[in-house]
Amino acid sequence: MRSPLTVTRIGHACQLIEIGGLRVLTDPWFTQTATYYPGEPVASTAGSLGPVDAVVVSHEHYDHCDLAALVTAGFDLDTPLIGPGTVANIARDKGFRDIRVIESWAATSVGDLTVTATPGRHGVHEVTFVIQAFGRTVFFGGDSLRVPELDTVPARFGPVDLAILPTNGLCVRTMNLRQVVMDAEEAAGLTAVLNPTLAVPHHYAFHSGRLGDRMITRSDRDPRRYQDAVARLAPDIDVRLVLTGTPVTVP
Template sequence: MLTVTRVVHASVLLDFGGARILTDPWFSERRFYYQGEPRGIATAADLPELAGIVISHEHYDHCDLDALIEYPDRTVPFAVVPGLAAKVRAAGFANVTELAPWQTTRLGPVAVTAAPAKHGVPEVTFVLRADGHTVYFGADTLRIAELDEVARRFPDIDLALLPINGLRIRPLLNHQVVMDAAEAADLTRALRPRLSVPIHYAFTSGPIGDRVMTKSDRNRPDLYLDAAADLAPDTKVHILDPGISLTV
């Protein structure tokens, strides 16, 4: 059995028949980084026992190591983007494997394969497989052609977790760094998952930051729901509130 629980933003708890994987942990806030929705799990200390943690890139809202140190098991294994292992080890977690695209490791019984990504810093996305289920975790990548290869290598995806807010950086002439709802729907068409859950859409930089730093389609999962219905009608889309568990 596979269940998915959104924590907040791109932080999701996946439960493969009792083997739980946490994606891109974010358990705190600071200036210009606000979650925009209540966390489904309040702190890292409240997490259940984990089989592993995956981290797509080093941005604070995906790699909140200062808050993650409240998780009591320092032996929990990590799979992370290349270049991040030293930072994770410095936070007190010694069991870290870096994965470049198409490399695979195991976090307990869960096979984790890195896939391509494109963002403002080095990033990977992940395919996770265990207990007869396959999940694609899209972190906050742009929609790039290389992601079509995921569908070729993993033709039976049960669940896709896809970012949708189309985040742009205003000081960089509105440079886009995250796929938007229409682009996520196009990726859904390519991946053909049975179920898709949108992520990465409630984030806000705050009243000032949203005007001068970032621009996004904030809190509009409905845009993805409508676009996916047109481009990927065979995929069921479920908008999942934080803290609510869904059985896939």
């Protein structure tokens, strides 16, 4: 019998991944500011998460690295926090005591859980992750662009059970509309290569407020474009558009 694998999207790229009793929190974001709006209900407060075995953080942007909210909520600062060196610096300042620095293709273990950093590219330094335990494999794409090295994930790690990918193609207006996140078509192409049992899009509801959307960012907030692109490129892959707070079990 396969170990159970469940994912609950808390909001944006913040996911609670549960593999055979192990609980992994990704890219925490629980609050908002004048130019960072989740754009959807956040399904949990930082204080109501319950025990977590590890936190993985792809990069230091506030909407993926809201460590202050965890600290304020009384989160256990002995929980292993895994991410690149840029995230580690913030985690140390916040008082986290078990910080695991991993860069591309390096790995760390927490009991039966193995987390490997895989390449990423964004407006700042970013890694993506392969999360494995009890024969299950999850790919977590943070809010990276599609980079060619990610096409090697299945050959390196074997079959992927769950792929979680950003889809909004975020562009920064103040940088001549520089794209910093993969769009729906690019995410669908990577999904076809990863060939997961289940794919879940995220990082699409976020917005910068009425003024910010006109002056700072531009993005595609409709995940159905990703679902349609996957249906065209890899029709056998199951794509779920998941409301926040809804647990999804991966076969």
